[in-house]
Amino acid sequence: DAGVIQSPRHEVTEMGQEVTLRCKPISGHDYLFWYRQTMMRGLELLIYFNNNVPIDDSGMPEDRFSAKMPNASFSTLKIQPSEPRDSAVYFCASSLGTGFGYTFGSGTRLTVV
Amino acid sequence: TQLLEQSPQFLSIQEGENLTVYCNSSSVFSSLQWYRQEPGEGPVLLVTVVTGGEVKKLKRLTFQFGDARKDSSLHITAAQPGDTGLYLCAGANTGNQFYFGTGTSLTVIP
Numbered sequence: 171d172a173g174v175i176q177s178p179r180h181e182v183t184e185m186g187q188e189v190t191l192r193c194k195p196i197s198g199h200d201y202l203f204w205y206r207q208t209m210m211r212g213l214e215l216l217i218y219f220n221n222n223v224p225i226d227d228s229g230m231p232e233d234r235f236s237a238k239m240p241n242a243s244f245s246t247l248k249i250q251p252s253e254p255r256d257s258a259v260y261f262c263a264s265s266l267g268t269g270f271g272y273t274f275g276s277g278t279r280l281t282v283v
Numbered sequence: 284t285q286l287l288e289q290s291p292q293f294l295s296i297q298e299g300e301n302l303t304v305y306c307n308s309s310s311v312f313s314s315l316q317w318y319r320q321e322p323g324e325g326p327v328l329l330v331t332v333v334t335g336g337e338v339k340k341l342k343r344l345t346f347q348f349g350d351a352r353k354d355s356s357l358h359i360t361a362a363q364p365g366d367t368g369l370y371l372c373a374g375a376n377t378g379n380q381f382y383f384g385t386g387t388s389l390t391v392i393p
Contacts, residue, residue, distance in 0.1 A: 215382070263325070275325055
């Protein structure tokens, strides 16, 4: 298996623009997670899905952030409009289920100027 | 949010030295995991501990889960430059939601 695949690896955008981050989880993993990592706040859980259904989105910073999982092999995290404070590394992770470890993607480094 | 505090935040040691990293919380966890993250990559799972007092060994790494399942430690014997990275603990209380610690950045100098 190729692991969790995220794209793009790097994204530089101007403030106010829409940004879409993409994730392909490991086949057979029922859980998918979106995290954001910054030096100040560490790894923060934004939202997670179970069997394509959003379970907890309490970590989503505000309405500018949205996430979808239209099928078991694809998820997106969208920021519209983007702001400089959204600059961070965004990780997608997937898991087999309760108690199993997470497999992380390589992340998307987002810079909003 | 379940707060997990790790100490020390930064650690720089010489190759061959031993070290211990701590992960503490006021919450009880059903299981706890340790991850290592290298620059430019996502965290990689090292171990999962589920029983209070449990000790697991992975080559030169020894992981212990506290008796009360509120804390954990990671001990590295004879550290090597390849051990350099960010070490993260993550605890789960219910379901499959893990909360990550603040991280310990380890540098092993050859």
